[in-house]
Structure formats: C-alpha cells, structure tokens
Amino acid sequence: MSFEEMYKTNYRIVYGYLINLSKNVSIAEELTAQTFLNALENYKLYKDEDKPSAWLCRIARNEYYKFCNKHKRIESETKLENIYNSADIEEIIVDKDLAIQIHKHLHSLNEPYKEVFVLKTFAELSFKEIAQIFEKNETWARVTYYRAKIKLKERMNEYDK
Numbered sequence: 001m002s003f004e005e006m007y008k009t010n011y012r013i014v015y016g017y018l019i020n021l022s023k024n025v026s027i028a029e030e031l032t033a034q035t036f037l038n039a040l041e042n043y044k045l046y047k048d049e050d051k052p053s054a055w056l057c058r059i060a061r062n063e064y065y066k067f068c069n070k071h072k073r074i075e076s077e078t079k080l081e082n083i084y085n086s087a088d089i090e091e092i093i094v095d096k097d098l099a100i101q102i103h104k105h106l107h108s109l110n111e112p113y114k115e116v117f118v119l120k121t122f123a124e125l126s127f128k129e130i131a132q133i134f135e136k137n138e139t140w141a142r143v144t145y146y147r148a149k150i151k152l153k154e155r156m157n158e159y160d161k
Contacts, residue, residue, distance in 0.1 A: 010052050017061075018060050035059050051129050057133050105152060105155055116144045
C-alpha cells in the first residue's frame, strides 16, 4: 500500500479519533496533519502485519499526548444530563442526541477505558487493532472495553436518579 492510499483510506479514522481525544476541531486538524507528517517520515518503519489504521492511531495518540504535555492541558470532567439506561450503549449511539450525552459522560472515564471505548465504538477498530495501539494483547483490549462499558453504564445510572 502506498502512503497516498494509506492517507486516503485512514484520514477520517485518524481525524475522528483525534476529535474524540481532543474535543476540539482545530486541535484535531493540527494533530491529524502532524500524525500523517510523522507517518510519512517513518513510513519505511511501517510493518505490513500492523493494520494501517492501528499504526496511525498509535502515532496520533502519541501526538496528542505530546500536545497535552506541551500545552499542559487538563480536560475538565462534564456531568451528563438525563439519559435512558435500559438500552445497550451501542444501540443508544444511533440517536445523535443521546450520543452527544454519552460523549459528555465518556469524558469522566479514566484512561485507558475512555480511549479503548472510543476506538472500539466510534473508530470501529477490532480488539486486535486496539491491542496493537496500546502494545497489549487482545484479551486486555476486550476486558478493558467491557469494563469501560460497565463504568459508563454505572455513571449514566447515577445521573438518571
């Protein structure tokens, strides 16, 4: 796969991932550009056994953390308004209004739960790809995602009462 093909195929995934991390369009745009610049500079190090999206998201995550360290940004936690707790998280996301509320609530989760949930649910990466990003095994990715779902449901239930 050429770098141009990799860029065209994965731009939206990387950009969406960075929007979820940064919660800021201009920061996501800047970091997406930096991610692909970094990827281009290190393209010869890319291993075909890694899925390009996993490799690029790993670079994007590192760029985001560098940005946060550089700017000493601390995300503020946001409370969630009322949300229905009877439906499964994946089904709720179809409703845009509820998805916005879930995003707000998602920010109160600690890492790596927040990031694994975002990668699985919104970026639609497989557990194997998530494991590659975090340099862990697939079981770790599954368990972390499952725990993130439980924590998110608990927090939604707390605010429903």
